[in-house]
Every structure is written in C-alpha cells, then in structure tokens.
Amino acid sequence: METLRVELGSRGYPILIGEGLLGQRTLFEQHVRARDILVVSNTVVAPLYLEALQTSLQPRRVVTTILPDGESHKTLANVARVLDVLVANRLGRDCAVVALGGGVVGDMAGFAAATYQRGVDFVQVPTTLLAQVDSSVGGKTGVNHPGGKNLIGAFHQPVAVVADTRTLATLPARELRAGLAEVIKYGLICDAEFFSWLEAHIEELLVGDAEALARVIRRSCEIKAEIVRRDEREHADRAFLNLGHTFGHAIESATGYREWLHGEAIGAGLVMAARMSRECGYLGAEDLQRVTRLVARAGLPTHVSSVKPHTALEHMRIDKKVQAGRIRLVLLRGIGSAFVTADYGEPALQRTLATHLG
C-alpha cells in the first residue's frame, strides 16, 4: 500500500492506494472514526463490492443507499434522496458518509455529506480509474443542473481516500479509457515527462496492466494533491485542472449527460484546448498533433458530431469559469505548461469549435 497526503492543515487527509484495500478492516478502523455510517453506491458497483466494504466496516452500524448509475442521475433530486435516508435513519452529526463508486457517486455522496447537518465526515472509496486519479481527491462535490455541469455544489474535503486498484479489474474498457483522459490532462498541465511516458505505455494501460495503472494513479494523485494543497478553493493554480473541461462540460451538458462519459467529453475537450492554444499561437503544430494522437490512441473522441458549435458556445457561457461575462480558458504554452486566460480572439474560438464539433 502507498500513502500520499493532501496537506491542508486541519483538513488534511491521506490517499491510500493499493491492491485489495477494500477488504482491510484495520485500515477502515484506523481512518474512519464514526460509529454510524451511510454507504452510498450505485446499482452497478454495489453488487460487486458493497458486501466486502460492509464487512470491513464492522462492527459499526452501516446503512446503505443505492443510486442509479450514470452522469444523467447526478442531480439535486438524488442528493435529496440521500439526505432523506440520513434523516430517516436518525444519523447524527458524528456519522460518516462513505462513497463507493465512481465520480458520480462520489460527487453526490460528498455533497450530501457537505450539507447534512452543515457537514459530516466523508470517505471516498473510488472504484473507477477516473475517480481514483481525479474526482475522489480535492473536495469538489456537487451535482449538475439542466443548465450546466456541476453548477450546484460545495467544497468538502474527505477524511480519507481509499483507492483499491483491484476494483479496476471489473471496470468496463470504456470507463478505463474515460479515466485516461484525466491522466493525460496531468501530463499536459505540468509534467511533460509523464506525458511522454504515457505515449510510450498507453497500450499497457488500455489492456489494464496493473503495474502501469498503479503508476499513473500514484503520479496523478501526487500532482492533484500538490495543486489542491497550493490552492484549495481554486483562486489560482487549481484552475489548471480544468484544462479541457470548459469544452468538455459544454459537450456533456449539450448532450444531456447521456451520450458521453465525463472522461470521453474531457478527451475531446483536451484536444480542443490544444487546438485553441494552437489557433492563438501559443502551441506548436507538433505538440497539437501529439495531444490529438495520444487522445485518439486512448480510444477517446477527438470530434463530437452530435453537438453544434453554437450550442456548445451557449453552454460554455454558463460555465463556472466565466468571469465578468468573459469565458476564461485554460490553454497550453507547450506540453506540461498550462495557463489561464480570457485574452483571445473570438474567431480562434469559433474555428476551434467548428473543427471539432458538428
């Protein structure tokens, strides 16, 4: 087992990464203080891993709630259901909410934990690559609104993240690929060497090589933990983590969160961010090609025909990155070097959207 730490003073917490952690009762004894637990999972993950987790949480009182699977179910109404279960079972302010599943389960369970009794303990047990490398770390919780992605939510750091890499063995190939989008993102924003390593090892990752996956999970969590430490509330550098997300969110939102997995939309979004960087003269043609090629090799979309450029633009305007009415974009000066700007020409944006959408 490997232990990283998100250093946030009194809100700091460990990220535990390793094979078979779900079955280690001592680990949960050590990291979860609460006597009363609500485990939130979904209809796909619960049949696979809920029993093992419940066993590891004994002898506490464990209540469970199972949500439908998928981004289109990440709604305030489903968080309200989780809150109803907390109230109906009389769970007190000293309880903990445990998320067992991917990013959707983690975001909703985390938002319920953030708002139940104005905040109770929260534990992330991510079971998808995307959740293990990205969404389980950093305290962003929330739900989608029909008008836009993640528009409702809260910052609420977990007390621990337990990433059992063995759960990836049952992960559908499509979900694995979706997770790779966020992994590629880390290389792009701040680690050119890691990006090169990914170029050399993408095939191993795609067939689920355990050692290669363990390496990318560790490196991704290291990068994310460091960025979150520096800027918990996204006043500055944390915005780099949104590379490709303004484009990706618009794709998800314009397709009703049903056509593309989050990671797939981010794959296309990364290519669009690179294209936009090229259009603005920040990124070389060769680097754009490297980004496009790696995203494509990871089995992720680089073009989304079902979304029209003007529809995407409409959805981008309500994105959280909008400031003073202007869409702020994370762009690249090179592989491993991201920056934020609202200083770009509309034609460059139009060309970018026209190239990859519709």
Place this chain on the structure above:
Amino acid sequence: METLRVELGSRGYPILIGEGLLGQRTLFEQHVRARDILVVSNTVVAPLYLEALQTSLQPRRVVTTILPDGESHKTLANVARVLDVLVANRLGRDCAVVALGGGVVGDMAGFAAATYQRGVDFVQVPTTLLAQVDSSVGGKTGVNHPGGKNLIGAFHQPVAVVADTRTLATLPARELRAGLAEVIKYGLICDAEFFSWLEAHIEELLVGDAEALARVIRRSCEIKAEIVRRDEREHADRAFLNLGHTFGHAIESATGYREWLHGEAIGAGLVMAARMSRECGYLGAEDLQRVTRLVARAGLPTHVSSVKPHTALEHMRIDKKVQAGRIRLVLLRGIGSAFVTADYGEPALQRTLATHLG
C-alpha cells in the same frame, strides 16, 4: 451608522447598523463588489423595500426572486427555485446573492449562495428584529427537512450585513416579540447586566422604541460576532447560542413549522432550558422565575399545549446537537452563564417536557 466587524481573517465582514441604510447607494457601492446581483425576498417584504434596495444597487444588473413567506417554506425545493433563477439568468461565479427579509429568506438565499457554483458572494439585508440580532450574522445557512429543523445547510459567511433599523417600523408586533427571544438569549448565555437592562426596558422594546431597539441590536450583534469569531464552526462555545434551541426546534418541527414563529418556539425553549437547569440543580428557583417572567412579559409562550412531551422527545433525537446518540443540551448555571452537557438524568428531562408541553 454603527459598524461592527466579525473578525474571521479573509472571511471577516462588517455589520452595518443604522436608520435608513437601505437607501444609501454609496454604502452598497462600497461593500458589494459584484456587477450582477440576485435579490431574494419574500411576498411580504418585497412590496415594502425591494424598490428602495434595487435603486441603491444601481447601476448593476439586478435580478429578483420572491419566495413565499414563513418557516414552512424554508425547504430544499425553494432553494432549488433560487438556483434555477441563478442559472436561467446566467449569473456567473462573480455574482452576489442579496437576502432582503427575515431569517427564512436569509437562510435560503445564503444556502443558495453557498452552493451555487460552489459558493458566490452573499449579502444579508435583514428586515426583522430576529434576523438583525441573530440569523443574519455568523454564516449559518440552510433549510428544514420534514424530519427536523435546519438539518440541511452549509456554513457560508456573508460579505456584509446591512441592518436598516427603520425597517422595524413596519414589522408586525408578533414578529418583534419573536425577535426578542433571541435578544433575551444573549443576556442569558453571557451578559447578566444586559438581561437586567432588558427586564427594565422590555415595555419600550415592545412598543418599538427606536433607541431601545438600536441598543439591543448593537449589543446582540457584538455578542454574536465575538462568539462566532472564537468558534466559527461550532466546535465549542458557539453551541451556547443554541440555548433553548433543541427544545424550540422540536416544537417547530412537531408542529410542521406552521403554528409558531421560530422566535416564539425559542421563547418557550428558553424557559424549558431554564427549567431543565433548575431540575438538574444548576439554576436557582429565583433565576428560573426571572427567565420565565421576562419571556412571558415579552409576549412569548412559556407553555405549548399542542405538542406532546413524547413527540417533542422524538424530534429532539434528530437534532444536530445529538452526539453518540445522546442529546447534548445547553443549560444555565445562572443568568449570564451557559454551558453544554450530555450529563443529566432522563427524569429531569421528562419533568421539563411535561411541565411546558401538552
């Protein structure tokens, strides 16, 4: 105008108290940075003060949303309506939500501000005595759940509190009395001298004497600001502010938030907390009598016949003050001296409930 400050480092903010502040455009220019504003008010307050506030907020873009009046409408569904308005009007992360009204409006607008885009600026413009002396200060936001009072919410400090004392001139007498419950609470928990002053001046307050009201608003905000500074998240002393609230919330919750105003339930709750303190041998008989008498003179209930003792107990068990299954109570060692304990006999609690309920 008087200015107090809640000292919370980067989250600190001013409380501005004075006559006619609603009409002072320079004041809002100084304290509200956002260009885009959502004003949340209710059907009773909006006809009286919304126009004046809108004028003072010019030349910004101001969107408004008007909620139904009353504690029974303090629901997640109504917060969702506010969030819908924010999204529909494409308000960005740099917007501000302004609450114009009493505690119910402030709690809901604040929760919407806390969760929209994971937190936007929030300004309190309280128009009831209760909101001016208590709920607008300290960052507690949230809504009720059918299972219990304020069970869903967040800590989200405002960027400014603007208390225009002139708005109290239109406040119904019943609402004024309700606000006095929280004022009496401050005397009880930490200021015996203030309590004595209230005993001497309660009649002036009840007829709405502006000078007497200004004094209690100032002193109440001073006490609250100091307690919040010491313990923002209620890990310790802030719990004293809940004196009477475990009883009061049970009354509100058991009557569906429809029969009693929050302050009225707190009036009865203060008497019950004093009675419980007496039953446990902490408080003298004379002090219990002083509390009961002042609450009664303020026109607040000291007995609630519509709630049965066992029903109240059921509702108390889901209160946020429950820890390890035990109801923690704020009790009194004397007037001006509160403490928190879970160490009391059940019979004392039973007798307290039986004396004041049913």
